Amino acid sequence: QVHLQQSGPGLVKPSQTLSLTCAISGDSVSSNSAAWNWIRQSPSRGLEWLGRTYYRSNWYSDYAVSVKSRITINPDTSKNQFSLQLSSVTPEDTAVYYCAREWLREDAFDIWGQGTMVTVSS
C-alpha cells in the first residue's frame, strides 16, 4: 500500500523560502510509472498544480508558469522522498500544500499526502 507522509513548517515569513518534504512508502521515487507532484489549495485559487519530478532514465521536472521562477522540486533517492522549495513567498502563497502521486497508467493523482497548512506571515 502506497503512503505519502508530508513534513515541514506551518509558518513561513514573507520573502523567505517555504520547504516541505514528502516521504514515500510502498513505492519508489525512481519509479518509471509515476510522477511526484506538489499541489496547493486556497480559497482564492482553488486547487493549483505547482509542479512535478519524475524519472525516465534521467530526472525531469515540470513547473507551473505562475511559480516557475521560484520553485524547485527535488527527488532524494537515498531517503525515497521528494521536496518542494518555494522562494520569496508572500501572503498569497498561504495555502494547504499537498504532495501527490501521478500514476501514469491512469494519468491521475491516485495517492495524496495528508496536506500541510502553510501560512505566510511575519
Place this chain on the structure above:
Amino acid sequence: DIQMTQSPSSLSASVGDRVTITCRASQSISSYLNWYQQKPGKAPNLLIYAASSLQSGVPSRFSGSGSGTDFTLTISSLQPEDFATYYCQQSYSTPPWTFGQGTKLEIK
C-alpha cells in the same frame, strides 16, 4: 492553459437522489478527465479516471461519462457519506494540469 469549468458550483440534494455534475474544458481533452471527492480537512480522493473508469474501491453508484470538452459525474443514489465537494481535473498531453473550481454537494 486548459480551463476547466464545473456546474453547478453548489447543489442541494437528498439521500437517494440521482445527481449529475458537469465539467467543461476550454479545448478538447479527449478522455483525459478525472474526478475527485474531497471532504473537509482531507485531501482529494480519486473517484474516476480517464472520464469513465472507476478507481479501485470506489462504489459503483459513481460513474463518469463524456469526451472532448463535455463531461459528467453521476451519483446514482446519494448516500450520507457522499456529501462533499467534487472536482474535475484534466491530464491531457503535457502540464500544467488544471482543476475545476469545485461543486459542493449539500444535504437538502
